Each structure stands twice: as structure tokens, then as C-alpha cells.
Amino acid sequence: MALARVVVVGAGYAGVMAANRLVAMGRSGVDVTVVNPRAQFVERIRLHEHAAGVSNAARPLSGLLHRDVRLRVAAVEAIAERSVRLDGGGALEFDYLLYAVGSAAARGVAGSEHAWSIAGLAGAEALRTRLRQLPVRARVVVIGGGLTGIESAAEIAYRYPSLEVELVSQSLAASLPRSSRPAVERKLANAGVLLRTGVRVTGIRADGIETDAGRLLLSDCTVWAGSFDVPDLARSSGLPVDSGGRLRTDDTLVCVGQRRIVGAGDAVAPPGHVGNHLRMSCQSAMPMGAHGADTVLALIRGERPAPLSIGMVGQAISLGRHDGFIQAAHRDDTPRKVVLSGRGAAVVKERVCRFTITSMRFPRAYRWLPGSPAVPAPTPAALR
Ligand SMILES: Cc1cc2nc3c(=O)[nH]c(=O)nc-3n(C[C@H](O)[C@H](O)[C@H](O)COP(=O)(O)OP(=O)(O)OC[C@H]3O[C@@H](n4cnc5c(N)ncnc54)[C@H](O)[C@@H]3O)c2cc1C
Structure with a gap:
């Protein structure tokens, strides 16, 4: 049987999780290529540490991607029905595409x-x-x-x-x-x-x-450190987007009207009943990446994908290396009364950062909190 060709656009938290899980769960039935402009994974949640010179936020993707995932260092310039055009002139064909291009600074x-x-x-x-x-x-x-x-x-x-x-x-x-x-x-x-x-x-x-x-x-x-925007790739490729340019999907993360395109992470807007509570964050990008991979595998098998269900945990803020503040949240992202402050919070935040890397290395074992059974109250999608 021919392998299903999956192209993952973007090697951030959502894209790496998705690519690794596709290979780990796909029982050798998938051929996965990740397209990313650089051969490094950028730990965006450490970029303030990087800027201050207390850590390095970039690490080789070769040490993070599953050995059976191919990496193509390029930027996707356009997405067509069954292929992507790369900068520098090349193209890649796909049976399924996972759109995970993340976010960047809004220069308003x-x-x-x-x-x-x-x-x-x-x-x-x-x-x-x-x-x-x-x-x-x-x-x-x-x-x-x-x-x-x-x-x-x-x-x-x-x-x-x-x-x-x-x-x-x-x-x-x-x-x-x-x-x-x-x-x-x-x-x-x-x-x-x-x-x-x-x-x-x-x-x-x-x-x-x-x-x-x-x-x-x-x-x-x-x-x-103001607001953040998403790349224009989905809009310029003629795909359905919301007012902020995020790819519109159904509640399984399949792009509206495009059964071969699945989205995950900051650059994607799932419908409100499953996505209104999901802030732009690696906290939601990683389970979205894992769910996106499961959706692609279900489509390949001719099965009906499951709806997205992600519960939030809270907001973790580092304040230098020895202080921090953690605000616990209900699964619908409304705040709980529980907070953690001081050195203990800094330790927890550091563990959260490390956990993201470990999770991407063990995509099959990765689990996340399911969403709240009640329909969450709409909140604006703000970063983190
Ligand atoms: C300083 C800082 C601190 C943060 N701290 C936290 C935190 O503590 N907790 C938390 O949950 N979130 C935090 N965030 C937010 C979090 O980093 C993002 O929400 C998360 O990175 C989103 O993951 P993603 O996979 O959707 O996108 P990204 O991680 O942005 O990855 C997208 C990838 O796609 C690539 N790409 C873009 N365009 C193309 C193209 N055309 N072709 C190919 N590849 C492309 C990019 O180069 C990038 O590699 C923080 C963000 C910043 C900036």
C-alpha cells in the first residue's frame, strides 16, 4: 500500500508534536515531511531568557524530530490543492497538510x-x-x-x-x-x-x-512585547480565515471546505464551542498538534475524526530565575482561587518549559486535560 504523504508546515510546538505523533502512531503508513525556515526549533517560551542572555532558545530540530520525519529547510510561499510552493522555487506534493505556522509580532x-x-x-x-x-x-x-x-x-x-x-x-x-x-x-x-x-x-x-x-x-x-499576529499564508493561499487571518477549521481541526488540510496552534481558529477558551499558547498548541495528528490519521484510515477537547491549566509567569507567579485555571480558562508565588513558582515554570520538550520526544505517551463539558464562555484570543 502506498504511504500517505503528509506535509507539516511549521516546526514549532504544534508542528513538531504533530509530525512526531504522526510517525509514532501511524504504524509506518505515513511519509512525513516538515517544512520550516530554519533547521532549529525555537523555544519561544524562552525568548525573553534568550534576549537577557540567561539561556538559549534555539536547539537543532534533528535532536527533536523523530528519525523517520524528513526536514525540508524552506518557507512555504503558497498552498495549492495538493501541493505547496517553497521559497527558492521548489514544490512538495501532499495527500494531507498540517498547517502550524504559529504567530509573530504585530507591528501595528x-x-x-x-x-x-x-x-x-x-x-x-x-x-x-x-x-x-x-x-x-x-x-x-x-x-x-x-x-x-x-x-x-x-x-x-x-x-x-x-x-x-x-x-x-x-x-x-x-x-x-x-x-x-x-x-x-x-x-x-x-x-x-x-x-x-x-x-x-x-x-x-x-x-x-x-x-x-x-x-x-x-x-x-x-x-x-505588544500584540501578536499570524502569518498571511492561509489568506494569501485562498484558504478560509477568520478576521485575524487564522485558518478556520471545524471542531476536529479539519479546514473548513478543505478535507486534506488540518490546522493546529496559534495560526488556527477552531469553532467557539471547542476553541473560544484556547489562548495563543504552547499550552494549547501542543495538544492541538497531537489532536491534529490524530485527525490526519483518522482521515487516512477513512474514519471520522474526534472533536477537539482541550482543558486549560493556568498561567505560569517567570519573574527572573528565582521568582514567579502561577495562576491556576478551570478547564475553560476561568481563574481558580489557587495561586503559587515566589521561588516555588519559578521552579514549576522551569519544569513546564522542560516538559514541553520531553512531551515532543514522547508523542505517543503525551496526554492532555480534556475540555470542560460545558460550553465555555467566549473570551478574546490573546497571546498566552
Ligand atoms: C517571550 C514569549 C514567552 C512565551 N511564554 C509562554 C508560556 O510561558 N506559556 C505558553 O503556553 N505560551 C507562551 N508563549 C506563547 C507560545 O510560544 C506560542 O503560543 C507557541 O509558540 C505557539 O506554538 P505554534 O506551534 O503554534 O507556533 P510557533 O511556535 O510560533 O511555531 C511556528 C513555526 O512555523 C514556522 N513558519 C512560519 N511561517 C512558515 C512558513 N511560511 N513556512 C514554513 N514554516 C513557517 C515558524 O518559523 C515556526 O518555526 C510565549 C511566547 C513568547 C514570544
Whole structure:
């Protein structure tokens, strides 16, 4: 019997999990090729650590992908009915495609080229170099009070106590319940981060940022940790997308109207009854990748795929290497009363980061929390 050719586009948390599980569970009936622009896996959840110079977020994909998965280092430029076009001119044919292209920084603010983005490896690498060059008492302004901005500001402040680190945002930790926010504020203050909330950034310049109050805040190094976008690949290929450009799927992760395309991770929008509670996060990207693989295997076998069912666990924030904050959540992502704070939270967060890598290495054994039986309340898809 001919092998089913599966092309996985993107080797992030969803794509690597999907590719490895396809091979591990596919009983030699699948031929899997992963297409990714670089031969490295980027641990995006460590990019703030990478930028601060306390860890390396890139590791060879050869050490993470199953030995029977082929890697093609290229970017997919277009997806056609049964083939993809690669940059550099090549093409690959597929029987099934798994779309897992992830997310990147949204560059909505004028002058964003003057800021270093923490959302991808190139930006984090450039920021790492820049931080090392800054003189004592230089000002670093981090834009964005979400979890990524909080982690970045704290990490930089602890690693470079001689720099003046400021976090500028309209709100702080809006994804946490009100009762948990003061603790995070205190921890940022302990790290030496100056907080400036209630401020909307209207422009970024080489020497600082402009705010809605008409002020210029001077900055020697501006870090963008604002909102995130998805690549335009699905839209430009004529596939169905939501208003944010995410691939629209049914509740089994099969693309709407395209039975040979399955989606997983940040770049995908499953219907609300199974997906409204799923924040852009590796917490949802990895089970989506595993479920996407199971869906492809069911389609190959001519079976009906199962609906997606993922329960969230909580939000884990690192604040430097020795402090952290963990907010437990119900499966529908509404907060529980349980929190963990301090050194213990930092240890748990580090274990979570390591667990993601271990899970991708043992895809057959990987399990996740099922979704809540009740229909979850709609919440906007925010990063993490
Ligand atoms: C600093 C930071 C900290 C974070 N911390 C956490 C955290 O603590 N917990 C958590 O759950 N989440 C966290 N996140 C979010 C998390 O990293 C993302 O939600 C997660 O990476 C999404 O996984 P993914 O597989 O969908 O996409 P990604 O991991 O982004 O992978 C997508 C892959 O697709 C590739 N790709 C893109 N376009 C193409 C193309 N055209 N052709 C081929 N390949 C392509 C990309 O190069 C990339 O390798 C954090 C994010 C950041 C930036």
C-alpha cells in the first residue's frame, strides 16, 4: 500500500508534536515531511531568557524530530490543492497538510522598526546583542503589559541591574484576575522595573516612544512585547480565515471546505464551542498538534475524526530565575482561587518549559486535560 504523504508546515510546538505523533502512531503508513525556515526549533517560551542572555532558545530540530520525519529547510510561499510552493522555487506534493505556522509580532505602531521584538528568534538575538552594549544607567523601555512584556521586563532587570528598565502599557496582566495583579506589580517593583500603566503608545522613534498624552519617553533600547499576529499564508493561499487571518477549521481541526488540510496552534481558529477558551499558547498548541495528528490519521484510515477537547491549566509567569507567579485555571480558562508565588513558582515554570520538550520526544505517551463539558464562555484570543 502506498504511504500517505503528509506535509507539516511549521516546526514549532504544534508542528513538531504533530509530525512526531504522526510517525509514532501511524504504524509506518505515513511519509512525513516538515517544512520550516530554519533547521532549529525555537523555544519561544524562552525568548525573553534568550534576549537577557540567561539561556538559549534555539536547539537543532534533528535532536527533536523523530528519525523517520524528513526536514525540508524552506518557507512555504503558497498552498495549492495538493501541493505547496517553497521559497527558492521548489514544490512538495501532499495527500494531507498540517498547517502550524504559529504567530509573530504585530507591528501595528508607527516606527516599530526602532523596537526589538521579543516574539521571534531574530529579534531576541538582536536584543541580546544590544543589551550587552548598553552603558550603565541606559534606559530600556518594554512596551506591553501582557505576560510576555512582564516576563521580559523582569528578566532584563534581574540580568542587568545597572540598566533602568521601564514597562509601559495601557494595563498590566489583564489576563489575570484583579486579585492577582498586585502581587505581580510588587514582584516587578522588587525586580527594579518601573511601571507606567494607563499609557497608550502611539509611535516609536530611535530615541524613545511617543504616548497618547503627547509625551516623548526617552529610551536607549525599546522592546516590543505588544500584540501578536499570524502569518498571511492561509489568506494569501485562498484558504478560509477568520478576521485575524487564522485558518478556520471545524471542531476536529479539519479546514473548513478543505478535507486534506488540518490546522493546529496559534495560526488556527477552531469553532467557539471547542476553541473560544484556547489562548495563543504552547499550552494549547501542543495538544492541538497531537489532536491534529490524530485527525490526519483518522482521515487516512477513512474514519471520522474526534472533536477537539482541550482543558486549560493556568498561567505560569517567570519573574527572573528565582521568582514567579502561577495562576491556576478551570478547564475553560476561568481563574481558580489557587495561586503559587515566589521561588516555588519559578521552579514549576522551569519544569513546564522542560516538559514541553520531553512531551515532543514522547508523542505517543503525551496526554492532555480534556475540555470542560460545558460550553465555555467566549473570551478574546490573546497571546498566552
Ligand atoms: C517571550 C514569549 C514567552 C512565551 N511564554 C509562554 C508560556 O510561558 N506559556 C505558553 O503556553 N505560551 C507562551 N508563549 C506563547 C507560545 O510560544 C506560542 O503560543 C507557541 O509558540 C505557539 O506554538 P505554534 O506551534 O503554534 O507556533 P510557533 O511556535 O510560533 O511555531 C511556528 C513555526 O512555523 C514556522 N513558519 C512560519 N511561517 C512558515 C512558513 N511560511 N513556512 C514554513 N514554516 C513557517 C515558524 O518559523 C515556526 O518555526 C510565549 C511566547 C513568547 C514570544
